[in-house]
Amino acid sequence: GAGVSQSPRYKVAKRGQDVALRCDPISGHVSLFWYQQALGQGPEFLTYFQNEAQLDKSGLPSDRFFAERPEGSVSTLKIQRTQQEDSAVYLCASSPRPIYEQYFGPGTRLTVT
Amino acid sequence: AQSVSQHNHHVILSEAASLELGCNYSYGGTVNLFWYVQYPGQHLQLLLKYFSGDPLVKGIKGFEAEFIKSKFSFNLRKPSVQWSDTAEYFCAVNGHNAGKSTFGDGTTLTVKP
Numbered sequence: 001g002a003g004v005s006q007s008p009r010y011k012v013a014k015r016g017q018d019v020a021l022r023c024d025p026i027s028g029h030v031s032l033f034w035y036q037q038a039l040g041q042g043p044e045f046l047t048y049f050q051n052e053a054q055l056d057k058s059g060l061p062s063d064r065f066f067a068e069r070p071e072g073s074v075s076t077l078k079i080q081r082t083q084q085e086d087s088a089v090y091l092c093a094s095s096p097r098p099i100y101e102q103y104f105g106p107g108t109r110l111t112v113t
Numbered sequence: 114a115q116s117v118s119q120h121n122h123h124v125i126l127s128e129a130a131s132l133e134l135g136c137n138y139s140y141g142g143t144v145n146l147f148w149y150v151q152y153p154g155q156h157l158q159l160l161l162k163y164f165s166g167d168p169l170v171k172g173i174k175g176f177e178a179e180f181i182k183s184k185f186s187f188n189l190r191k192p193s194v195q196w197s198d199t200a201e202y203f204c205a206v207n208g209h210n211a212g213k214s215t216f217g218d219g220t221t222l223t224v225k226p
Contacts, residue, residue, distance in 0.1 A: 003156070031212055042117075042203050042216030043157075056213055091157070098212040099145055099164075104157040 002026065004105035006092050012111045013082045021077045021108045025094030032075050033102060034067055035091040043091050049075060050098060082112045115140040117204050119217035126194050127225050134189040134220050136178075136204030146187040147205040147214065148178055157203065163187065174198070196226045 005024045013019050025032050031050055035043035036059075045059040051072040060067070064083075069075040079086055089109050093102035120135040138144065148160040161172025168180040178189045187204060201221050207214040 033213065035216075040218070042205075042218045043214075045213040045215065048212045050212070059213070093157075095212075099207060099209060101147060101159045101162050102214065103159075104149075106156050 004092055004094050004103055006090075006105040006108050008108060009106060010109050010111075012113060015082060015084060015112055017082055018078065018080045019082055019110065021079075021090050021092075021110070023075045023077070023092030023094075023105060025073065025075070025092070026096075026103055027073075029094035029096050029103070031095040031098045031100075031102075032069055033093045033095070034075070034077050035093065036061075037089040037091055037107070039088075046077070046090075048098075079110075082110075084112050086110060087112045115206060115208070115215045117206055117215050117217035119202075119204055119220050121220045122218070123221045123223070125223045125225065128196055129193045130224075132189070132191040132194050132198075132222070134202055134204075134222070136187045136189065136217060137185050138187065138204070138206045138215075139185065140206055140208060140215075143209040144206050145209060146178075146180060147207075148172065148176070148187075148189050149203045149205060149216075150200050151203070151219075152200045160189070160202070194222070194224050196224045198222060199224045 034046040037043045048056040049069040064080045066078045089107040091107045092105045116139045146163040150160045204217040205214040
């Protein structure tokens with residue numbers, strides 16, 4: 001079946017621009033996670049949804065980062081007024097239940113110039 | 114706060130050599146443990162997981178890992194590596210009642226033919 005998909009795969013933004021990153025999880029997966037992965041590091045947790053409820057947003061680095069999952073399926077991660085330090089790969093993962101293994105998408109590589 | 118430490122950043126082996134990648138975690142509670150693998154040009158995918166029961170778990174492609182609670186460790190092993198095992202390997206932990214996972218910084222394994 002279809003896996004987790006993310007779009008766009010690559011995004012170049014000028015500093016100060018707003019960006020929106022999309023994640024389509026595996027159908028029926030209750031849990032959805034966003035991670036940020038800097039070069040040479042492991043994924044770092046940003047936020048977590050169970051259905052449409054955002055249960056944990058403790059990893060969002062600033063109030064410029066905002067995530068939503070209004071109908072409990074597709075999710076969007078929005079970054080306002082992008083900064084150079086936002087350059088990273090943004091990974092989305094979904095899971096059938098919260099503590100199970102996660103299924104990852106290909107990521108969106110964001111470059112802020 | 115939970116953390117994961119992977120001791121080796123880059124490991125280079127010849128085919129048929131044995132592999133052991135170290136993973137230690139810090140977490141104040143009962144944990145679930147995972148190893149994920151990212152082959153060149155592919156998504157992160159699950160290699161194996163430990164939730165409870167037998168501390169020696171077997172995963173895909175001949176990999177296994179042993180959970181040693183007293184040492185807070187979950188080392189990954191394979192008796193004989195193949196060139197196709199060249200990839201980046203990530204250890205991850207989450208709490209039994211927590212959704213988010215904490216990842217180590219990864220170990221890049223290069224297997225020479």
